[in-house]
Amino acid sequence: MAKPSDSSISPVMRPLKGDWFDGAGIAARWTRFAGKLFSRGLSVFLLLVVWQAGVQIFEPALLPAPSAVAQLIWQYTLDGDLLLHLGITLRRVALSFAIAMLLGMVVGLLMGHYRRVDKFLDGLVTLALNLPALVVIILCFIWLGLNDVAAVVAVVINKVPNIAVTFREGAKNIDRDLLAVAKAYRVPFMRTLRQVYLPQLLPYFLAAARCGLALVWKIVLVVELLGCSEGVGFQLGNYFQLFDIASILAYTFAFVAVVYSVEVFVLQPWERSVSRWRTC
Amino acid sequence: MLDIHIERKSYGDSEPVIADLHFEVHSGEFVALVGPSGAGKSTLLQLICGLDKDYRGTVAARFQPGVAATTAVMFQDPRLMPWLTVEQNIALVVGDSEVNRRRAAQLMAAVGIFEHRYSYPAQLSGGMKKRVALARAFITKPDLLLLDEPFSSLDQPAAEELRQLTRQLCTEHGVTVLYVTHDLPEAISLADRVLFLSPSPMRVVLDKAVNIKRPRRLGDAAAVVFLARLLEQYPDILKGHKLPTQAVEAG
Numbered sequence: 001m002a003k004p005s006d007s008s009i010s011p012v013m014r015p016l017k018g019d020w021f022d023g024a025g026i027a028a029r030w031t032r033f034a035g036k037l038f039s040r041g042l043s044v045f046l047l048l049v050v051w052q053a054g055v056q057i058f059e060p061a062l063l064p065a066p067s068a069v070a071q072l073i074w075q076y077t078l079d080g081d082l083l084l085h086l087g088i089t090l091r092r093v094a095l096s097f098a099i100a101m102l103l104g105m106v107v108g109l110l111m112g113h114y115r116r117v118d119k120f121l122d123g124l125v126t127l128a129l130n131l132p133a134l135v136v137i138i139l140c141f142i143w144l145g146l147n148d149v150a151a152v153v154a155v156v157i158n159k160v161p162n163i164a165v166t167f168r169e170g171a172k173n174i175d176r177d178l179l180a181v182a183k184a185y186r187v188p189f190m191r192t193l194r195q196v197y198l199p200q201l202l203p204y205f206l207a208a209a210r211c212g213l214a215l216v217w218k219i220v221l222v223v224e225l226l227g228c229s230e231g232v233g234f235q236l237g238n239y240f241q242l243f244d245i246a247s248i249l250a251y252t253f254a255f256v257a258v259v260y261s262v263e264v265f266v267l268q269p270w271e272r273s274v275s276r277w278r279t280c
Numbered sequence: 281m282l283d284i285h286i287e288r289k290s291y292g293d294s295e296p297v298i299a300d301l302h303f304e305v306h307s308g309e310f311v312a313l314v315g316p317s318g319a320g321k322s323t324l325l326q327l328i329c330g331l332d333k334d335y336r337g338t339v340a341a342r343f344q345p346g347v348a349a350t351t352a353v354m355f356q357d358p359r360l361m362p363w364l365t366v367e368q369n370i371a372l373v374v375g376d377s378e379v380n381r382r383r384a385a386q387l388m389a390a391v392g393i394f395e396h397r398y399s400y401p402a403q404l405s406g407g408m409k410k411r412v413a414l415a416r417a418f419i420t421k422p423d424l425l426l427l428d429e430p431f432s433s434l435d436q437p438a439a440e441e442l443r444q445l446t447r448q449l450c451t452e453h454g455v456t457v458l459y460v461t462h463d464l465p466e467a468i469s470l471a472d473r474v475l476f477l478s479p480s481p482m483r484v485v486l487d488k489a490v491n492i493k494r495p496r497r498l499g500d501a502a503a504v505v506f507l508a509r510l511l512e513q514y515p516d517i518l519k520g521h522k523l524p525t526q527a528v529e530a531g
Contacts, residue, residue: 177355177357177359178359178361180331180355180359181353181355181359181373182372182373183330183331184329184330184331184351184353185352185353185372185373185416185420186330187372187373188375191372191375195361195364195368195372196361196372199361199363274363277362277363277364277400277402278362278402
């Protein structure tokens, strides 16, 4: 039997299951993760130290110390106010994000795969991309009333064009040669979708998700500020009226912490896990 | 038996790429299609494996009575899914069952890639990737194997190893092979019969049986003599120039 002649082969990988589930593997992964978290958190920690020191030295009237903000976060958490408004805002963010991703994905894939749909919708998408978010929010409140539906619709309209454009590029970059392999071997549709088509779209999905999440929560806060009677945005509006900077920062940091956690603990590990083949 | 009869294949309103192309491949036969680059050889393989259905004519593959023929393809490039391991790439075309996993393991051992079964394609050399593509083709237990210049991008030793491996597996499994190339010495070293094709439109201009005993290797004296005689008899055959009707020989 012929033996491989190539000597340029990289070292053989260990079996995935063994690598993934054994105790040493888990410990090593946690150590790596903790190390990364520490190096990422170091800059934030330094900022807090400088901020705290600056406030103690210069005692500025319009900037509370981070320790005061942290105290307020704790107090509002105990009161239940922070969790209530945070929960409401997160619900709006999750709902808007899910609807926007779904709609944007469908529109983007149709545009990417069908030239006629692309030509037909291109003008509309370009227009929507350049529409100021504030205008959409105001119009939604005028047309649909000051309610949750208007808030979610406003966020979705603002976000769908970005997601659609990302997925359109993803669909256009699908490798037809790889799909031809599946077709030539008559691979069933669902397996082709799962193992040939979707993995090619995954980088675009992750890009749309990360960028979408970062944008959606910001728009949600504006929506809540303008026309809702509950949520983090609404609370920020109230504290703005009272000129309560510490409370504004307390709500902001609490919310940012939640969104940042989603990014660090959900999206990034998922991306690393599905992109492992790229780093081999 | 594979019975090809393409009346016309063209792209849009342009001149036909293939016209009145007719030939047969018998069960277990290894047939090479030799023609100049751009003649339409790869297009023909696409018609046979069902990737392109926009043509006039018939492609009939019957190898076992009452059973639809299974066709496998080895493309010019290996076309492996970069996100799947070697083992997963092979299992992709048949599904991930215990039986298929065992068969995949046997094939990976046969083509010399078993120890790389958990590697990703990016970790393999060009020759290794082609071996994975070969194992992927054979896991489907094909009746018909279509080879689209699979050895063209490899260095000489790797290409020769893969040629011998392919030939050996085809003989062991009794697979019928239709092999496209523009490399005549390679075709002579592998095939039982060589069909010479003309460009624009593609037609069979010469059907030549290769009656050299096996095993053969590229550069064997008998193969070199066969090639020299062939080129002496038909000097322009590699340019795909049409020959007079008298020159067409029976296979």
